[in-house]
Structures are given as C-alpha cells and as structure tokens.
Amino acid sequence: MKKINKLFSLICIVLISVTMPINYVKATDKTEGPFKLPELPYSYNALEPYIDTKTMEIHYLKHHGTYVEKLNEAINKYPELKDKSIEDLLTNLEDLPDNIKETVKNNGGGHYNHSLFWTIMGTGKGGEPKGELKEDIEKTFGSFEEFKKQFKTTALERFGSGWTWLIKDKDGKLQIISTANQDSPIMSGISPIMGLDVWEHAYYLKYQNKRGEYIDNWWNVVNWEGIQSSYT
Ligand code: MN
Numbered sequence: 001m002k003k004i005n006k007l008f009s010l011i012c013i014v015l016i017s018v019t020m021p022i023n024y025v026k027a028t029d030k031t032e033g034p035f036k037l038p039e040l041p042y043s044y045n046a047l048e049p050y051i052d053t054k055t056m057e058i059h060y061l062k063h064h065g066t067y068v069e070k071l072n073e074a075i076n077k078y079p080e081l082k083d084k085s086i087e088d089l090l091t092n093l094e095d096l097p098d099n100i101k102e103t104v105k106n107n108g109g110g111h112y113n114h115s116l117f118w119t120i121m122g123t124g125k126g127g128e129p130k131g132e133l134k135e136d137i138e139k140t141f142g143s144f145e146e147f148k149k150q151f152k153t154t155a156l157e158r159f160g161s162g163w164t165w166l167i168k169d170k171d172g173k174l175q176i177i178s179t180a181n182q183d184s185p186i187m188s189g190i191s192p193i194m195g196l197d198v199w200e201h202a203y204y205l206k207y208q209n210k211r212g213e214y215i216d217n218w219w220n221v222v223n224w225e226g227i228q229s230s231y232t
Contacts, residue, residue, distance in 0.1 A: 033072025034082045037065050038115050046123045050217040052206045060118070063201055067110030067182070074100040074107070086112050090186045109182030113163060113195060116230070120194050122223040129224040133193075133231045140174040147176075151196070152215045154178050161199040165192045168231075194227045 040060050045053040075081050078097060081089070089096070089108050096104055128144050129137060141147035154176050155164040162180045167190050169175050174193075177185065185192045196218060203214035 031069045031072045031076075033068075033076050035068050035071050035075070035086065035111060037061075037068045038118070040118055042123060047121055047221045050220045051121075051203075055201075055203065055205045058205075059197075059201060060114075064110065064114040067107040067114065070103060070107040071111050074103040086115075087186055087191075090184060091189050093187060105187070106182050109184045109187065112186055113182055113184050113197070116192065116195060117197055119226050120223050120230075121221045122226065123221075125223045125225075126220040127224065129228065131228065133224070133228055136174055136231075148219060151176050152212065155196055155198050155215050156212060158198050163195050163197055165195045167192050191230065193231045194222070 037060075040056075044056040044060070047056060071086075075089075077100060081096075086108055089104055090112055093101055093105055128134060134144070137144055137147045141150060151164060151166070155178070158164060158178045158180070160180065162178055163182075163184070164176065164178045165185055167175050167177055167185045169190070179185070184195075196215065198211060198215075203211065207214040
C-alpha cells in the first residue's frame, strides 16, 4: 500500500511538472503592475503557414511577456508613474528618473510596438489597402507594388534588430522609416500606422537568415482593415 501511495505521489509530481509550462502562459502575472500583456486577437496557428505557430507562441508569451514584466518592474519603483499610459511614458522619456529611463525605453517600446503588431495581422488577410489609405499610398509611392518594394528595402537595410514603419510625418505625408531595437515612432510623438518586426526572434525558426522571404510572406497576413483604423 505504501508503495502504491509513493507511486501515486510520484505520478502527481510528474503531472504537475508537465503541466507547469501552461501556468507560465500568464507571463505578466509574475510581476503585477499597471501594464498587461494584451490578448492576442487570434490563436497561435492563425498566421500559418506564413508565420509558424511556435514562433507566434514564443514571440507573444516570452518576448512580449517579458517586455511587460520588465516595464512593470521599473514602473513599480515609482508609484507616481503607474497611472501614465504607455504612449505618455514613451513620448516623455526624458522626464523619467535616470535609473529607469533605458528600461522603459526598451521594454515599454517593446510593449507598445508588439501591441500594435498583433493587431495589424490576421487569418486570411493580405491583399491591398482600400479607400483613402490606398489612394494616399499610391499618391506617395506611385503604386502599391512600389510601396511594398520600398518597405522591403528599408526592412532589409535595418542592420541587426529593429522595426520598419509606415508613418504619417508631422506634415501629414506618408513615410517609410526604420528604427533600431525597440525604438518606436511614438518616441518622437508619431503614432505609427503599421510596423514590421525584423528582429530575428520574429522569423528565425522558420526562415533562419532569410529575412527577405519572411517579409515577402508577411504581406499575406497583413490586416489592412485594422491598419485603416490607425491611419484615419
Ligand atoms: Mn518582436
């Protein structure tokens, strides 16, 4: 009987250990704070075959999850900052205490950029923008194809880790720009219309060093309806 009990306990321990990673899903619960990992608007496999399930899972839970965790850790040190929005923090980085400035820039930037990134993709998307955004893209870049070409070139030219963005500059003109690391147009007071993550963590499992192929395939999951809302 004792032996059976022992065996039972052992099985329980093994089962608990095996199911443990599921608890890790709630990455943000590890550090309570004002910022939360936003819900992913689709399942991990929703962007297959262009973006693989494993990449989505790690990218969302571990990468974005850690940005949120580290951002909370920094903000928790200064309770007077806890009611500030992420946009507010990032547009006024210079006002932050010196010892958290860099952390908020990197991890707050990561949180902001990824929160946008998830919403501009979806299942069965792709195609072309519509309405005013389409007209503006054609007027600015000549054609949608030319826009995609320039966007890809900018994304390929980003050395190391970073992002490529479509923004409307302060004069209201569309522009393709690139930022390093988790820097974001919002840090210059510009809300990006769309952005592509070109960190290796966004594509390496499926594409390895072939960033160009990742970019070409990415157009198939771009959610133009979602982007339209950040354009207008
Ligand atoms: Mn990323």
